[in-house]
Amino acid sequence: MQKYDYLIIGAGLFGCVFAHEATKKGKKCLVIDKRNHIGGNVYCENVEGINVHKYGAHIFHTNDKSIWDYVNQFAEFNNYINSPLSISKGKLYNLPFNMNTFYQLWGTKTPAEAKNIIDKQIKEHGVKTPKNLEEQALSLVGKDIYETLIKEYTEKQWGTKATKLPAFIIKRLPVRYTFNNNYFNDRYQGIPIGGYNKIIDGLLQGIDVKTNVDFFENKDELIASAKKVVYTGKIDEFYNFKFGNLEYRSLRFEHQNLATDNHQGNAVVNYNDSNVPYTRIIEHKHFEFGKQPHTVITKEYPEDWTPEKEAYYPINNDDNQKKYQQYKALTLKESNIIFGGRLAEYKYYDMHQIIASALQKAKTEFSS
Ligand code: UDP
16 A cells, blocks of 8 residues: 655755645655755754855745745745855955946946947957857956956866856856846845745645655665655666766865854855865855854865765756756656656756746646
């Protein structure tokens, strides 16, 4: 006898949203995770009153009102706006690239002055159809911005020359001719008051959850316990790497509790220079306007990925995409398994996109 309708492998956002929707439809779910906590990479650890984003900074943003309303069911959001800074060769610049950045770079005070410089540099570069990230950046923002704020950061982040990276990565960086340091263009943005754990707890309320469970150690028994499976882990691992390993980029986080109330005056400061081994320092209290007498900072070091490390970013080159398509073809033949999330779909998803995707899959599942 199957005890559950759905076995959900992975307690990250995809798994939790799906479990919540299934439960609302009267289905009985078991959510398992190999980590010792739920929440996947949005998990926060409370360190003396400060919510520390253990797996990297997560700032919620979306343009979709229905997704915003969905997350607001579980927690109220504060009015945090992400306005990162970048340090390059000893100077501080505002991000994303906007009129403040242009003033810091060239002393330009009007949009026309700044546009003049950028357009001239784009023309000098002369590429019409960019084939890689370097060409994409040069054709969007010109040489000065690329060399001061993009090239070294990007090569450090991905461990690869910018000429070998796909152009789409850089399309994430907006350019604005206004004095506006808001990193995101989205209508809705903020950090959940009480932390992301509150959302996860809300999603999983009343649902059976088991942490410290490695699916692959008890695969047959676990699968036999439910009518259907939702898998959010690595897709290549699910199929025993039969088409070879998919590659990822990993990160190492170095957390420090400091006896000062304010270390850097902002939640996110990026470090562009290649001789600084980390890409950014996060000061967590600023996400929630914390007034604690101490502070917690996290240095984020990009790292090559090996199977025992956490897989953070899919590496989207042709080889990996080809391999992924082979795995994907197998998933389409499965009738009792649903695949979703960053690792199972090998996709650079943001939180709001994961939620939208889980809601869509749940809708399809429960409308039939
Ligand atoms: N990036 C950059 N300079 C910066 C920040 C980002 O060149 O100061 C580029 C880099 O290629 C990075 C991409 O923009 O991989 C996306 O960065 P973002 O911080 O938006 O994404 P995240 O790493 O938080 O998912």
